[in-house]
Amino acid sequence: MMEVCGSTNVSLREFGCEQTLLSRPDGSASFVQGDTSVIAAVYGPAEVKVSKEIYDRATLEVLIQPKVGLPSVRERSQEQCVRETCEASLLLTLHPRSSLTLVLQLIHDDGSRLACFLNAACMALMDAGLPMSCLFCGVTCAINADSEIITDPTAAQEKESRALMTFAIDSKEQRVMMSYTKGSFSVHELQQCIAVSQKASENIFQFYRDSVRRRYSKNL
Amino acid sequence: MKDTPLSNCERDFLLKAIEEKKRLDGRQTYDYRKMKITFGTDYGCCFVDLGKTRVMAQVSGELVAPKENRPNEGIMFFNIELSPMASPAFEQGRQSELSVKLNRQLERCLRNSKCIDTESLCVVSGEKVWQIRVDVHMLNHDGNLMDAASIAAITALCHFKRPDVGIQGDEVTVYSPEERDPIPLSIYHMPISVSFSFFQQGTYLLVDPCEREERVMDGLLMIAMNKHREICSIQSSGGIMLLKEQVMRCSKIASVKVSEITELISKALENDKRARKAGGRCGFAESMPQERITALKTDETSVEMTDASERANDIVENAEVPPQTVPSPVVPAPGVGQVGQGLQNTWGLEEEEEDGDEEEEEQKMEEEQDEKEDSREGDVVEISDSEEEEVVILHPETQDKSSKNAASSSNQKGGKTSKQREKK
Numbered sequence: 130m131m132e133v134c135g136s137t138n139v140s141l142r143e144f145g146c147e148q149t150l151l152s153r154p155d156g157s158a159s160f161v162q163g164d165t166s167v168i169a170a171v172y173g174p175a176e177v178k179v180s181k182e183i184y185d186r187a188t189l190e191v192l193i194q195p196k197v198g199l200p201s202v203r204e205r206s207q208e209q210c211v212r213e214t215c216e217a218s219l220l221l222t223l224h225p226r227s228s229l230t231l232v233l234q235l236i237h238d239d240g241s242r243l244a245c246f247l248n249a250a251c252m253a254l255m256d257a258g259l260p261m262s263c264l265f266c267g268v269t270c271a272i273n274a275d276s277e278i279i280t281d282p283t284a285a286q287e288k289e290s291r292a293l294m295t296f297a298i299d300s301k302e303q304r305v306m307m308s309y310t311k312g313s314f315s316v317h318e319l320q321q322c323i324a325v326s327q328k329a330s331e332n333i334f335q336f337y338r339d340s341v342r343r344r345y346s347k348n349l
Numbered sequence: 350m351k352d353t354p355l356s357n358c359e360r361d362f363l364l365k366a367i368e369e370k371k372r373l374d375g376r377q378t379y380d381y382r383k384m385k386i387t388f389g390t391d392y393g394c395c396f397v398d399l400g401k402t403r404v405m406a407q408v409s410g411e412l413v414a415p416k417e418n419r420p421n422e423g424i425m426f427f428n429i430e431l432s433p434m435a436s437p438a439f440e441q442g443r444q445s446e447l448s449v450k451l452n453r454q455l456e457r458c459l460r461n462s463k464c465i466d467t468e469s470l471c472v473v474s475g476e477k478v479w480q481i482r483v484d485v486h487m488l489n490h491d492g493n494l495m496d497a498a499s500i501a502a503i504t505a506l507c508h509f510k511r512p513d514v515g516i517q518g519d520e521v522t523v524y525s526p527e528e529r530d531p532i533p534l535s536i537y538h539m540p541i542s543v544s545f546s547f548f549q550q551g552t553y554l555l556v557d558p559c560e561r562e563e564r565v566m567d568g569l570l571m572i573a574m575n576k577h578r579e580i581c582s583i584q585s586s587g588g589i590m591l592l593k594e595q596v597m598r599c600s601k602i603a604s605v606k607v608s609e610i611t612e613l614i615s616k617a618l619e620n621d622k623r624a625r626k627a628g629g630r631c632g633f634a635e636s637m638p639q640e641r642i643t644a645l646k647t648d649e650t651s652v653e654m655t656d657a658s659e660r661a662n663d664i665v666e667n668a669e670v671p672p673q674t675v676p677s678p679v680v681p682a683p684g685v686g687q688v689g690q691g692l693q694n695t696w697g698l699e700e701e702e703e704d705g706d707e708e709e710e711e712q713k714m715e716e717e718q719d720e721k722e723d724s725r726e727g728d729v730v731e732i733s734d735s736e737e738e739e740v741v742i743l744h745p746e747t748q749d750k751s752s753k754n755a756a757s758s759s760n761q762k763g764g765k766t767s768k769q770r771e772k773k
Contacts, residue, residue, distance in 0.1 A: 134618055140652060141649065141650050141652060142649055143647060143649045143650075144647055145634060145644065145645060145646030146644065146646075147637055147645075148643045151403065151489040152401040152491060159633075159637070161637065161646075164632060166632075166633045168436040168488060172433075192432075192441055194430070194486065196407050196432070196484065196486075197407055197409045199442070226412065230433060230437070232434040234432065234486060236389065236405070237390045237394070237633060250593065252655055280652055283396060284660065316668075317662070317665050318661075320660070320661035320662075320665055321660075321661035323661075324658075324661050330655055332650050332652065339647075343642055
């Protein structure tokens with residue numbers, strides 16, 4: 130198998146977000162990476178169903194809505210990835226016996242959708258003002274047939290890639306909170322992708338910081 | 350999660366305000382809220398903002414076998430998804446009364462009014478037709494979901510383009526958008542639903558009720574009409590009795606509203622067409638407001654990865670050497686397959702033991718377990734001397750068991766056990 134060679138042109142597509150765009154949820158955000166767009170909404174902490182109640186922490190429920198048709202196995206597995214990442218960063222013990230619901234609606238899929246789900250989720254949780262131990266972001270890396278790393282790939286690049294990895298990275302020490310991989314790759318490639326993702330996460334966290342600063346500024 | 354109920358004070362206040370011809374958001378009786386229609390990146394994706402109510406519609410098409418009784422007609426499928434995003438009262442995957450009502454009304458409004466030429470969706474009679482699926486997602490519920498859904502659905506249908514199809518003999522080829530330009534659906538007219546809510550048993554009437562007004566209303570009248578003033582469907586719910594004059598008045602109001610909305614839709618479609626022709630970027634990302642403090646956008650940024658390779662090398666080099674794996678399955682005895690075991694055991698179970706034969710080790714483990722059991726049973730026997738009755742009752746059984754165990758183990762293992770004992 131060919132090893133990843135040297136540095137290539139690695140970049141993140143332009144990204145944008147809008148918070149508090151929906152009036153009903155307690156927190157909402159849309160996140161756009163290139164053409165991939167997601168809307169996230171958070172309800173809670175609120176009353177929990179008795180069957181789902183956990184006595185020492187809040188129950189987090191993550192729902193992913195596809196654009197066409199009903200949620201399938203792919204959505205379920207991504208829901209689990211997002212939920213476990215959120216559970217790791219949220220301080221759920223501060224709201225025992227309550228429910229948190231995070232709904233993610235896919236608007237357009239043009240690659241890196243799991244990363245976009247994670248970013249939108251984090252922005253919505255921030256907007257809802259829920260206590261968190263750290264922020265998190267999602268970065269997708271693809272290794273193409275020429276063994277080059279592509280960050281934030283488009284749908285076409287994903288299709289042509291040999292391996293696809295998505296990492297959730299925390300803001301404190303930039304450790305990997307979640308990884309989701311597809312395809313085959315060597316240990317070296319994995320480590321290299323993690324290193325690139327950690328670098329890329331700095332940009333995303335800077336964006337988070339800028340957007341929060343803008344939000345609480347008095348003028349544009 | 351349950352919806353927060355409306356308090357009596359709020360209810361009384363709302364009703365009193367309506368009696369005084371005032372509305373919460375300062376609208377007049379017949380006013381619609383501000384409406385905004387935007388389109389997504391791909392064909393057939395449409396967002397409708399009606400005040401704070403937000404709805405997304407997505408149209409998709411696939412080739413299916415037609416219904417037997419209509420072999421040369423395409424199939425229309427409508428699905429309104431009450432996503433829990435819109436309101437905490439909506440639950441995922443459950444058919445509520447509201448969702449059934451909305452779905453049925455949308456079907457009557459768009460399918461039964463025959464606004465779409467379904468015969469043009471036929472590819473091969475009796476074999477292949479297009480199934481056009483309309484998914485309407487509610488994103489934010491602030492009242493009057495039906496009007497927003499019907500506007501989003503018909504606009505998305507007008508915006509949608511299906512791939513071109515070529516037939517050569519028995520073969521049906523679907524061309525990608527790069528090969529041949531996709532074809533829009535043929536739509537005869539655009540039915541649009543207009544909702545009227547009634548208060549105080551029909552004394553007061555409001556157009557486009559918001560969520561709070563919907564909660565205190567007595568009845569709802571939905572009229573679907575096209576710009577030619579043809580009524581496509583009419584539905585009254587809530588169990589109020591309306592007079593003939595009231596229905597007539599509502600239909601007159603509806604005709605005015607429908608012509609306004611139709612104009613807005615065609616303008617939006619035209620704008621989008623122009624933007625796409627100009628080759629500019631369009632879609633959800635472009636429709637995001639930029640002048641708000643809650644929104645932010647960045648340009649494409651590059652990621653520095655000069656030291657990525659070195660770091661990866663460091664980590665890989667500093668990492669512990671992974672345990673060696675057995676390249677091929679080990680067969681310790683005929684009829685037994687084993688993968689991944691048989692090398693040095695890292696669990697420290699048998700530290701004093703030398704690396705012996707696989708079989709012997711296993712034998713020894715069993716032995717040890719037996720011995721442990723023996724000693725445990727020995728304990729029970731000792732306790733049985735105490736005055737606790739229950740234990741005394743158990744006594745003969747355990748005695749039996751231990752003797753049986755001993756017997757069976759000696760029977761089964763026979764020579765090998767004795768060999769082990771000797772070793773020890």
